[in-house]
Amino acid sequence: xxxxxxxxxxxxxxxxxxxxxxxxxxxxxxxxxxxxxxxxxxxxxxxxxxxxxxxxxxxxxxxxxxxxxxxxxxxxxxxxxxxxxxxxxxxxxxxxxxxxxxxxxxxxxxxxxxxxxxxxxxxxxxxxxxxxxxxxxxxxxxxxxxxxxxxxxxxxxxxxxxxxxxxxxxxxxxxxxxxxxxxxxxxxxxxxxxxxxxxxxxxxxxxxxxxxxxxxxxxxxxxxxxxxxx
Ligand SMILES: Cc1cc2nc3c(=O)[nH]c(=O)nc-3n(C[C@H](O)[C@H](O)[C@H](O)COP(=O)(O)O)c2cc1C
Numbered sequence: 414x415x416x417x418x419x420x421x422x423x424x425x426x427x428x429x430x431x432x433x434x435x436x437x438x439x440x441x442x443x444x445x446x447x448x449x450x451x452x453x454x455x456x457x458x459x460x461x462x463x464x465x466x467x468x469x470x471x472x473x474x475x476x477x478x479x480x481x482x483x484x485x486x487x488x489x490x491x492x493x494x495x496x497x498x499x500x501x502x503x504x505x506x507x508x509x510x511x512x513x514x515x516x517x518x519x520x521x522x523x524x525x526x527x528x529x530x531x532x533x534x535x536x537x538x539x540x541x542x543x544x545x546x547x548x549x550x551x552x553x554x555x556x557x558x559x560x561x562x563x564x565x566x567x568x569x570x571x572x573x574x575x576x577x578x579x580x581x582x583x584x585x586x587x588x589x590x591x592x593x594x595x596x597x598x599x600x601x602x603x604x605x606x607x608x609x610x611x612x613x614x615x616x617x618x619x620x621x622x623x624x625x626x627x628x629x630x631x632x633x634x635x636x637x638x639x640x641x642x643x
């Protein structure tokens with residue numbers, strides 16, 4: 414059931430073919446191509462044109478070193494955690510919780526992992542901290558004093574980058590998981606504690622055959638999220 418969508422030639426196609434890619438080939442990403450994409454993404458809108466996103470691109474030896482450092486924190490178990498922010502509200506009620514579980518169950522099913530196999534699930538989760546084998550992981554961060562509107566701006570920027578990557582035939586996976594080792598990431602990037610790590614973005618060439626890249630991820634029907642007022 415492998416699927417190689419190739420480069421997208423319209424925004425609709427880029428949106429339709431983007432999915433979170435959690436397995437990559439060894440093919441490197443041309444730094445000039447990535448620079449051109451980030452240059453284009455600078456046209457992203459932001460409230461007041463504040464452009465709060467700050468970006469650190471990590472590849473090669475630097476990425477390997479970061480993965481090793483985060484690996485050391487992971488080995489410490491819960492003592493190693495350094496969460497930048499709470500990723501999900503607690504408790505998270507339905508329908509949101511059901512959606513969150515829905516994609517997790519679909520992914521574990523694609524990987525052949527049984528619901529009760531906690532070790533295998535933890536291992537699949539830990540793949541986040543290798544960037545899923547992508548040759549590039551970028552981090553989007555901003556000063557800590559920025560508020561929800563500026564965080565939304567960072568999300569808009571991320572989507573611009575993800576769609577431009579699709580236009581170039583590349584793929585990605587946004588990764589807020591890195592924020593649970595925020596201080597290690599910040600120290601590695603030479604950022605002070607006044608910055609906050611919002612999300613990573615793994616970038617590379619899609620391994621089209623990997624089951625983890627081929628399970629269906631549904632969306633709520635429009636009438637669950639849109640109301641029309643005349
Ligand atoms: C800001 C953001 C952070 C995310 N963080 C992670 C992450 O840490 N690890 C992961 O595997 N997926 C992460 N995802 C991917 C979501 O799980 C995914 O977008 C969602 O399930 C919809 O699936 P799709 O992207 O394949 O369409 C993140 C997505 C966004 C937008």
